[in-house]
Amino acid sequence: MVELIKVSKEYPPDVVALKDISLSIGVGEMFFVIGMSGAGKTTLLKLLCSMEMPSGGLIEISGKPIAQLRGYHLARLRQKIGVAYQDFKLLTDRTTAENIAISMEVSYKKPAIIKKRVRDLLDQLGLADKHDTITGELSRGEQQRVTLARAVANSPTMILVDEPTGNLDAITTERVMNLLNKCNKAGATIVIATHDDSIYRHTSHRVMELRRGRLQAISGGLP
Amino acid sequence: MSFWFTVMRQVGRNLRQTWGSQLMTLLTVSLSVLIFAFFSLIYTNMINFGEKLGDDLSLIVYLEEEPGPELQQQLINKITTFDEVEKVRFISRAEAYERFARQLGENRDVLDDMPKDFLPPSIEVVPLKNLRSLNQVKLFSAYLSRLPGTLKVQYGQDWVERFYHFTRLLSIIVLLSGTLLILTTIFMVAYTIRLTILGRQAELELLKLVGATNNYIRTPFLLEGLLQGIVGSSLGIVSLYALFQWIKLRFSGPGFLNVFEFSFFSPAVSLSIVCVSILLCTLGSYSTMQKFLRI
Ligand SMILES: Nc1ncnc2c1ncn2[C@@H]1O[C@H](COP(=O)(O)OP(=O)(O)O)[C@@H](O)[C@H]1O
Numbered sequence: 223m224v225e226l227i228k229v230s231k232e233y234p235p236d237v238v239a240l241k242d243i244s245l246s247i248g249v250g251e252m253f254f255v256i257g258m259s260g261a262g263k264t265t266l267l268k269l270l271c272s273m274e275m276p277s278g279g280l281i282e283i284s285g286k287p288i289a290q291l292r293g294y295h296l297a298r299l300r301q302k303i304g305v306a307y308q309d310f311k312l313l314t315d316r317t318t319a320e321n322i323a324i325s326m327e328v329s330y331k332k333p334a335i336i337k338k339r340v341r342d343l344l345d346q347l348g349l350a351d352k353h354d355t356i357t358g359e360l361s362r363g364e365q366q367r368v369t370l371a372r373a374v375a376n377s378p379t380m381i382l383v384d385e386p387t388g389n390l391d392a393i394t395t396e397r398v399m400n401l402l403n404k405c406n407k408a409g410a411t412i413v414i415a416t417h418d419d420s421i422y423r424h425t426s427h428r429v430m431e432l433r434r435g436r437l438q439a440i441s442g443g444l445p
Numbered sequence: 446m447s448f449w450f451t452v453m454r455q456v457g458r459n460l461r462q463t464w465g466s467q468l469m470t471l472l473t474v475s476l477s478v479l480i481f482a483f484f485s486l487i488y489t490n491m492i493n494f495g496e497k498l499g500d501d502l503s504l505i506v507y508l509e510e511e512p513g514p515e516l517q518q519q520l521i522n523k524i525t526t527f528d529e530v531e532k533v534r535f536i537s538r539a540e541a542y543e544r545f546a547r548q549l550g551e552n553r554d555v556l557d558d559m560p561k562d563f564l565p566p567s568i569e570v571v572p573l574k575n576l577r578s579l580n581q582v583k584l585f586s587a588y589l590s591r592l593p594g595t596l597k598v599q600y601g602q603d604w605v606e607r608f609y610h611f612t613r614l615l616s617i618i619v620l621l622s623g624t625l626l627i628l629t630t631i632f633m634v635a636y637t638i639r640l641t642i643l644g645r646q647a648e649l650e651l652l653k654l655v656g657a658t659n660n661y662i663r664t665p666f667l668l669e670g671l672l673q674g675i676v677g678s679s680l681g682i683v684s685l686y687a688l689f690q691w692i693k694l695r696f697s698g699p700g701f702l703n704v705f706e707f708s709f710f711s712p713a714v715s716l717s718i719v720c721v722s723i724l725l726c727t728l729g730s731y732s733t734m735q736k737f738l739r740i
């Protein structure tokens with residue numbers, strides 16, 4: 223699904239956020255990226271969804287290098303990748319339902335289907351009563367779940383999640399992980415960046431640790 | 446289907462968000478269409494009127510003496526070397542006298558004491574219709590006055606000249622208001638769409654991130670310009686029509702305006718004005734997007 227070969231990212235003037243990361247993530251895999259704050263997790267996810275361009279190295283998704291993608295093809299790729307951003311990127315003057323619907327509207331899903339999917343997701347994340355609330359008025363934990371719902375709504379083939387449980391209690395964290403597991407079972411490749419060890423401690427999936435932009439270790443996974 | 450549903454909802458959202466400036470733009474567009482169409486209407490009517498007047502335009506060349514048949518043919522040759530003419534007619538002293546007498550009607554007895562040949566003979570030249578522009582008529586008259594044996598050349602110099610200058614002035618006004626129309630439509634539409642775009646930066650950024658295609662982002666704005674064009678120019682034309690009808694009603698009956706047979710644009714012309722305005726508005730929105738929606 224994803225191939226990274228000696229990928230580096232430098233922010234001007236001279237911040238090295240990622241250095242020589244080589245990695246492949248298989249189709250349908252659930253993959254954890256861990257590391258301290260500032261280790262480069264968010265940067266890695268931004269590269270995967272081509273929000274940022276790498277300063278060196280090659281990134282391929284489904285066998286295609288994404289560096290040259292422009293216009294229509296880039297848009298199509300992004301429709302296939304759902305991202306829950308660390309800073310949410312919600313439209314704070316729109317309702318919860320409208321925010322979630324956006325990711326489906328851009329691929330022209332039918333209104334009836336959108337409506338049903340939004341209700342369904344809100345139920346699963348325990349936000350059923352927030353359907354018509356302006357997202358600016360939600361708590362951070364609620365906003366975080368709305369972001370996740372938007373990321374998975376369009377049933378993308380790859381889901382990138384940045385610190386999904388940062389503001390959540392144990393029960394809500396479990397709801398979130400249940401939803402992600404469900405998406406994974408349905409075939410989606412999932413990359414989760416986190417420093418919350420409660421969600422990867424007992425996992426059988428692969429866990430990659432970043433330290434100051436370098437790949438420190440990859441552990442776990444079935445042999 | 447879903448595409449248009451989504452697009453229309455987006456347009457509705459835009460209109461609601463910036464309805465104040467949308468309304469301003471709409472009024473500006475319709476006002477400039479109104480001004481432009483108003484002057485064009487007067488201009489086209491003037492041209493029509495001029496053509497009608499020009500139908501009876503003729504030049505009278507007064508001669509020193511009655512030409513014999515030989516000289517007549519020579520003069521005709523001379524005249525037609527300048528340009529082909531519709532008609533050339535010789536009027537002898539006797540004919541001129543007869544005409545004058547007929548014009549006097551009951552008072553013809555004042556002529557009793559005059560000799561029958563006191564009026565000069567003349568040639569009446571009716572130029573071709575394509576010779577109607579004033580410059581040509583002037584040149585032609587100068588040419589005729591240089592013919593040997595010519596006393597004087599006469600035509601409706603005064604009114605022809607005044608009329609010509611008037612239509613010239615009108616054509617300049619039409620050009621100016623046309624330029625105004627182009628500038629206001631393009632710039633006002635571009636400006637409001639820029640406002641919308643700037644007011645929705647965050648949303649547009651997000652739309653790109655979740656994979657909205659260029660078409661998805663642009664179509665609502667293009668449609669917005671299109672809508673401004675359709676509604677604005679139709680409003681302009683319709684109000685001109687209303688104004689036209691009002692003036693016609695108000696000043697109907699005997700009077701100055703009845704000299705001209707004022708007529709409104711044909712449906713085809715009205716439609717072209719609307720279409721051009723739509724095109725201009727769409728162009729305005731397109732150019733803004735080129736600048737502000739780099740993807
Ligand atoms: N836009 C940016 N400009 C400059 N430096 C940045 C930018 N984004 C991140 N960084 C730097 O890159 C490093 C990695 O950041 P990030 O990927 O956000 O880490 P993490 O998500 O693991 O906390 C940090 O040192 C951060 O300061």
Ligand SMILES: [Mg+2]
Nearest residue numbers: 263264308384
């Ligand atoms: Mg981060």
